[in-house]
Amino acid sequence: MSNYSIEEFIKQTKQDENENSFFELETQRMLEVNLTDEVWAKMGSMISYTGSIKFEREGILEHGLGKMFKKAFSGEGSALMKAKGQGKLYLADQGKKITILDLNNEAITVNGNDLLAFEPGIDWDIHLMKKVAGMMSGGLFNVSLEGRGMVAITSHYEPLTLLVTPDQPVITDPNATVAWSGHLQPEFLTDVTLKTFFGRGSGESIQMKFSGEGFVIVQPFEEIYYSSSSQS
Template identity: 55%
Template sequence: MAQKEYTLNELIQESAENPNENDFFELEKPAMLEVNLKNQKILAKAGSMVAYIGNIDFKREGLLSKGLGGLLKKAISGEGTSLMHATGTGKLYLADEGKKVKIIKLQNEAVFVNGNDVLALEENIKNEIKMLKSIAGMMSGGLFQVKLSGSGYIAITTHGEPILLRVTGNQAVYTDPNATVAWSENLTPNIKTNLTFGSFIGRGSGESFQLEFFGEGWVLVQPYEEVKYAAKS
């Protein structure tokens, strides 16, 4: 087996973007989204731009704006994370703390996504703020998520490679809220408490209650507990 040289040319060849790929949303690297704008506008998580080529303008959403920006203000650590508009022509590169990027092309469909895991979406994708009210008394501010619907591209992020679990009429799925990334439109999670287990683990969030999914659909779970909420004492 030939010894790897680790030369500068190897770095250039391995890391260079592929000029032959020009889809609107494309996965340039596992943790980097490339958006090919042609006099178009998208919405992206504020602060996710790492580079761009061409003529692209950015406008940050106000913290109290409606839609997804309002969700992100409330849902992500309570610190007011918001969205930004990116408009123009060129190549835009987006990333979020090294998390893996997953591209989904909705075709008159809908999906629920944890607010913190939304990276980008086409301007025409409808977004609605939803809250699991049954959790409001257990988690600070409740649990918010976004319903993304319509036709077009969205990009979400996960810590590591996620697993998709099928929910059937004969088999419910239970997940840690902090590890739950997304789920299908027709599912509505309930809350299941397990205070004894939570006390044994010794954590203030997560294991003391789980999301309980019944019906027909799927749930996407990441191998990481992304704690964004503080449990009420």
């Protein structure tokens, strides 16, 4: 355990005043947003800010009726908030590691629970995984993001990127899958042998198969998702 004087501790942990990109990693688990207008962030992710910033919960009709109904039935409660103003905004999500991706007219699909923040100019939509709604507690939903701008995603511990090629599909556990190339369409498989071995409620009985060409990001941790109905 390291011992610091107060002066040494402040020097080691204080914010870097020289950073000026829109998204900066203040630490591996804390995102700094140098806000001059607005940004979309995961509800409840704000831990601190300086300057003049106001927060608004995502409006019911902010993105149209279609997205409203998708949000209502997604079940995972990954609500968004809009931060508007000028200043420095600090975001975090349960101590998870943060990765910043800079999209250049590219597309990525992110597990709804692992999306921390993104620039407002990026086009996004919610996709419900209807085929697994009855197999997984709460089902599974993802957010597709496309365009130009920064996206911050989170993972438990260090993420691993697996390349998908036409002759080498990648199979993952849905609970450990963080994100993937926007054009990939996962196929859901049920492994009866694993279901029998681990028990009917085990997530290992369901797998995601990615075929084609692209990438998949996984984490060394299996998150358990609960629907709003299962929590009541």
